[in-house]
Amino acid sequence: MVVRLSISVLVVVFVGIALISAGRAFITESNDTLNTISSLDEDKELRPNTAKDGNTLSFHPQHKTRSQNYQSKGFRPSKSISSSSRGQNSHPQSSRHVEFTHQKREKQRASEGHRSSSPGQPSQKGHQSWIGNITCDACKVLVGSIQKLMTEQKTTDDIIKAAIEICKLYKIESSRVCDLIVPQYSEMFLGVVRWTVLNPDEICGYALGDSCAVPYDPVGLWNITISDKPKPPLTPRVLPKPGSPTLRVLHLTDIHLDVEYRPGADADCGEPLCCRAYDLDPAPTRSSQAGRWGDYRNCDMPADTLELLFQHLSAIQDQFDYVIFTGDIAAHDVWNQTRSDQLTNLLRLTKLFRTYLPDKPVFPCPGNHEGVPCDSFPPDTVKGQSMEWLYSAYLEAWGYWLPSSVAQTIMRGGFYTFSPFPGFRIISLNANYGASSNWWLLLNGTDPQGQLQWLADVLQESEDKEEKVHILSHFPPGHQLKAFAWNYYRLINRYESTVVGQFHGHTHKDEYEVFYDLHNTSRALGVSYVGGSVTLYSYTNPGYRIYTIDGNYTDSSWEILDYSHYYLDIARANTAGKATPTWSKEYSVKETYKMPSLFPEDWNNLIYRMKANDTLFQQYYSFYHKSAETAHCDSRCKQNMLCHLKTAMPSDPDFCKDIFNSTNVDAL
Numbered sequence: 001m002v003v004r005l006s007i008s009v010l011v012v013v014f015v016g017i018a019l020i021s022a023g024r025a026f027i028t029e030s031n032d033t034l035n036t037i038s039s040l041d042e043d044k045e046l047r048p049n050t051a052k053d054g055n056t057l058s059f060h061p062q063h064k065t066r067s068q069n070y071q072s073k074g075f076r077p078s079k080s081i082s083s084s085s086r087g088q089n090s091h092p093q094s095s096r097h098v099e100f101t102h103q104k105r106e107k108q109r110a111s112e113g114h115r116s117s118s119p120g121q122p123s124q125k126g127h128q129s130w131i132g133n134i135t136c137d138a139c140k141v142l143v144g145s146i147q148k149l150m151t152e153q154k155t156t157d158d159i160i161k162a163a164i165e166i167c168k169l170y171k172i173e174s175s176r177v178c179d180l181i182v183p184q185y186s187e188m189f190l191g192v193v194r195w196t197v198l199n200p201d202e203i204c205g206y207a208l209g210d211s212c213a214v215p216y217d218p219v220g221l222w223n224i225t226i227s228d229k230p231k232p233p234l235t236p237r238v239l240p241k242p243g244s245p246t247l248r249v250l251h252l253t254d255i256h257l258d259v260e261y262r263p264g265a266d267a268d269c270g271e272p273l274c275c276r277a278y279d280l281d282p283a284p285t286r287s288s289q290a291g292r293w294g295d296y297r298n299c300d301m302p303a304d305t306l307e308l309l310f311q312h313l314s315a316i317q318d319q320f321d322y323v324i325f326t327g328d329i330a331a332h333d334v335w336n337q338t339r340s341d342q343l344t345n346l347l348r349l350t351k352l353f354r355t356y357l358p359d360k361p362v363f364p365c366p367g368n369h370e371g372v373p374c375d376s377f378p379p380d381t382v383k384g385q386s387m388e389w390l391y392s393a394y395l396e397a398w399g400y401w402l403p404s405s406v407a408q409t410i411m412r413g414g415f416y417t418f419s420p421f422p423g424f425r426i427i428s429l430n431a432n433y434g435a436s437s438n439w440w441l442l443l444n445g446t447d448p449q450g451q452l453q454w455l456a457d458v459l460q461e462s463e464d465k466e467e468k469v470h471i472l473s474h475f476p477p478g479h480q481l482k483a484f485a486w487n488y489y490r491l492i493n494r495y496e497s498t499v500v501g502q503f504h505g506h507t508h509k510d511e512y513e514v515f516y517d518l519h520n521t522s523r524a525l526g527v528s529y530v531g532g533s534v535t536l537y538s539y540t541n542p543g544y545r546i547y548t549i550d551g552n553y554t555d556s557s558w559e560i561l562d563y564s565h566y567y568l569d570i571a572r573a574n575t576a577g578k579a580t581p582t583w584s585k586e587y588s589v590k591e592t593y594k595m596p597s598l599f600p601e602d603w604n605n606l607i608y609r610m611k612a613n614d615t616l617f618q619q620y621y622s623f624y625h626k627s628a629e630t631a632h633c634d635s636r637c638k639q640n641m642l643c644h645l646k647t648a649m650p651s652d653p654d655f656c657k658d659i660f661n662s663t664n665v666d667a668l
Contacts, residue, residue: 156190159186188440237599245552249320250323253325256329261294262276262281275298296571300537312583326472327505328370366390377433380449413433415454426470428472452487459495471501476528479650508540516646541568565585592623593616611642
């Protein structure tokens with residue numbers, strides 16, 4: 001039983017990593033908060049059980065559960081970061097069990113208004129991980145069992161073969177997903193388990209966050225060195241004079257092209273990605289048939305719809321001057337991808353840009369779905385692993401738009417910087433080196449590839465030259481590992497007069513995050529713009545943004561002045577017969593929210609205006625889903641959403657005390 005349990009846990013791990021990467025959260029009936037947990041005695045055996053219908057796998061203790069309190073440590077290090085510097089807030093708990101089922105997940109998703117891991121569903125924020133609903137004590141038992149199995153020197157082939165069988169036996173996923181996903185993730189996961197010095201407490205602290213355990217130093221706490229040059233005196237931000245030159249910037253993110261998408265195929269296939277050529281075609285019922293131009297369910301961007309988007313962008317290319325792309329090209333079939341697939345996808349996207357927008361510079365950054373397997377970006381400290389296959393392809397594809405000076409850092413870690421205009425600098429980061437889903441960082445997560453130290457040095461050089469900077473990266477800072485996010489947060493604090501724009505993707509939603517002064521948390525000093533995805537995955541319309549920024553002239557502020565968001569109404573497009581769908585302007589941010597400017601204080605004020613005005617908030621919530629139909633966001637959902645906007649540094653509840661009208665921030 002113990003060996004069989006250990007192997008079944010490997011399936012949970014492999015499948016869980018991949019499905020979280022695919023954006024599919026394991027949803028339970030509980031509406032409890034991010035840090036809600038259940039308790040299991042570590043010295044007791046867990047037993048897999050199946051429901052009568054055979055569709056559900058759940059782990060239950062063979063004894064009565066006991067109550068146990070866990071502490072959530074707020075994260076606000078001072079000059080010297082240590083675990084003792086963290087404040088503590090206790091969190092409530094409830095009893096939950098791990099559940100894997102096709103039907104219940106989809107019914108739950110539908111009943112919650114198709115909100116795919118939104119801030120109203122706390123699994124999206126902070127330490128969203130493969131463990132999903134595996135609770136703290138259970139995680140420690142399961143990881144310990146895996147490590148025990150490894151020390152017994154079971155062969156990798158034996159473990160993989162048995163794991164596939166268990167995956168099928170308990171219907172964790174379909175047979176074809178089981179056959180592919182376990183081998184796909186075995187090298188990363190088993191390699192990390194074999195080489196890591198971390199114990200179960202430290203691994204579960206990494207996966208579940210501080211409410212479970214304090215992560216070991218390499219993945220938890222480290223500092224970069226920031227120049228000791230004094231921070232320049234702050235000057236008030238002011239709008240440019242009327243008539244000043246402007247530039248317009250197209251923001252695309254999370255394309256997730258699926259060349260296997262087939263209209264009429266089964267959109268309710270029971271797998272993490274549906275609407276594909278090898279799903280039932282036609283679908284068994286009319287309601288489950290994939291739409292002509294896309295589908296709101298677990299389906300990615302059809303090739304025809306992406307081509308339609310680029311035709312549209314070509315027709316309006318006089319409305320923007322350059323393009324930023326914040327990552328994720330491949331579809332969510334993470335169990336069935338090869339390096340060749342990823343390189344082909346990179347070439348497809350490059351060809352679309354060069355065909356339809358030949359005269360527009362494109363400035364990209366890597367997404368987590370560019371790795372093989374998804375999320376796998378091993379730093380150089382991992383022996384026997386290399387990202388040269390991808391970074392050399394980036395250099396070749398991106399070199400069409402970028403100067404040769406970026407080659408060294410692209411090959412080093414997929415990041416770069418250059419100055420397209422005098423006084424203005426773009427910095428593109430590889431945020432995968434701060435992602436909790438990149439399990440290689442368990443071996444050594446201290447500033448992988450020296451990227452953040454490089455960023456600190458570049459920002460100091462830009463300050464010395466009086467340049468203004470825009471930063472691109474895939475993950476919003478609030479979705480990164482704490483130490484990575486903390487060091488990044490420190491840089492935004494120190495160089496707030498230099499960094500005037502931050503652009504991200506990953507969440508597939510239209511949103512933002514506000515940065516605050518670490519010495520005066522009521523003062524907003526920066527904004528992260530999170531563009532909505534091109535893909536529909538899941539329950540959102542395709543979209544893109546066009547920003548208006550202060551333009552290329554002497555003493556330009558390079559500030560973001562306004563933006564408009566555009567979308568394709570898929571529900572309307574799929575019922576319009578043979579008519580070609582049209583992209584529409586969804587809203588302009590200053591006009592819609594009646595904002596005098598887009599300075600950080602204005603975005604902070606919007607949070608409190610939405611707190612007081614529910615009509616305004618529900619409008620924001622509709623735009624968050626890019627006007628796809630969704631359920632009403634109730635008061636608890638609203639509080640979590642507003643808190644989400646304030647937490648560009650994960651796992652720090654202090655920023656949200658006033659959102660919850662109390663020093664008790666259990667609702668986080």
